[in-house]
Amino acid sequence: MTTMISDSTIQAIRDFTEERGWAQFHSPANLAKSISIEAAELLECYQWVPEAPAAETGRAQEELADVLTYCIMMADALEVDLDDIIMHKLAKTKRKYPVTAVRDNFEEYEARHLEARKLHGNAK
Amino acid sequence: MTTMISDSTIQAIRDFTEERGWAQFHSPANLAKSISIEAAELLECYQWVPEAPAAETGRAQEELADVLTYCIMMADALEVDLDDIIMHKLAKTKRKYPVTAVRDNFEEYEARHLEARKLHGNAK
């Protein structure tokens, strides 16, 4: 089971950026692009197969690490706290999908998810 | 400045999944898709403009939270430790871009980055 992302890890990422003078490139827009790019490299491990081949286990871990690293840089760029934004959004998602409504009921999940999509789709 | 993602936040995400019986959907492949989907929603805040409009600051934070939440679920699915994979990859990236080579030298960064791309491009 995974455990926390520690302050020392976050500091190591900041030091990495600082030492190279790369903060100038880390606008929110550039970091958003970077997160999408690394997310797609992670997805590539599962492009044709449901499970990443054994030879690529390490690759999936590295791509996931890349996504997380850019997310941490983005939190710094947006000046938000990771725990805060995760817990804030989780509270909202819980309200959207109450346990009593969606447990053992994929259709109800779909309906609530599709509801959002339809609104989105109509307007867009 | 952001601080750690705490054990209690990670546990809250696990409880959320468990209570809804959703672990069955959280294969690495499905989570990889989910990370890409949420990353693109974050990118959408910067689609036409370098800075997200003020009215959307909250949206960018929520989309970043979504990416992080799926990353934490993915670490559980892959049975890896977040701190471990981030620090392991950071060590590798440091070796690729030594401070003395790339500081104040975007061209050298580009060359090292392009090197990877060219190999990739040739073979692919």
Added chain:
Amino acid sequence: MTTMISDSTIQAIRDFTEERGWAQFHSPANLAKSISIEAAELLECYQWVPEAPAAETGRAQEELADVLTYCIMMADALEVDLDDIIMHKLAKTKRKYPVTAVRDNFEEYEARHLEARKLHGNAK
């Protein structure tokens, strides 16, 4: 100015797939992943800079070609006609953004686009 994608190009893509026996891998879900992966490789050309470096002009063209190729394969997998779906969606988008409302008025575009996002964001 670009011109049409011709029937012979579409046939060449079909022959490529057929000769290799790869139709078995071309489920809509796998092709959707592939389109996202190639789209991100295209995005990578613009990760840190607004314009792709001259040395990478060729790369941007190749990545765009990859996205298009998978899109054509997807149209076959979904058994839809490219011209039909593009013109059908364009008609819908025209209704969403009438010329009189959005011309020289980025704020009105944003409002109509944000409207969709807000509905989406609330429900999701």
Added chain:
Amino acid sequence: MTTMISDSTIQAIRDFTEERGWAQFHSPANLAKSISIEAAELLECYQWVPEAPAAETGRAQEELADVLTYCIMMADALEVDLDDIIMHKLAKTKRKYPVTAVRDNFEEYEARHLEARKLHGNAK
């Protein structure tokens, strides 16, 4: 079976942009972001399930149309011809995956694909 994307469809997309005065927003970088964003909306149809639910067939078609529309705009922005770049890249891909090597041999495909990834992974 799908047929060509006709000149009249491409012209309709150009007219749409022109009438709204939107060419100013269609830099290659912005269009690359847009392609990724729409690709992820297409992927969302297959987020948890291998097949899009029947209720969403129309949505998958519309999202595919969005990806294609931005690709056509991008070809204009890059001043390249769609048929040319697709056929040029296809020739390269054919050389990478000769029929005699990869037909009925997913492992050989994987090896050639992994080869690219490894080079990419090492350098990156």
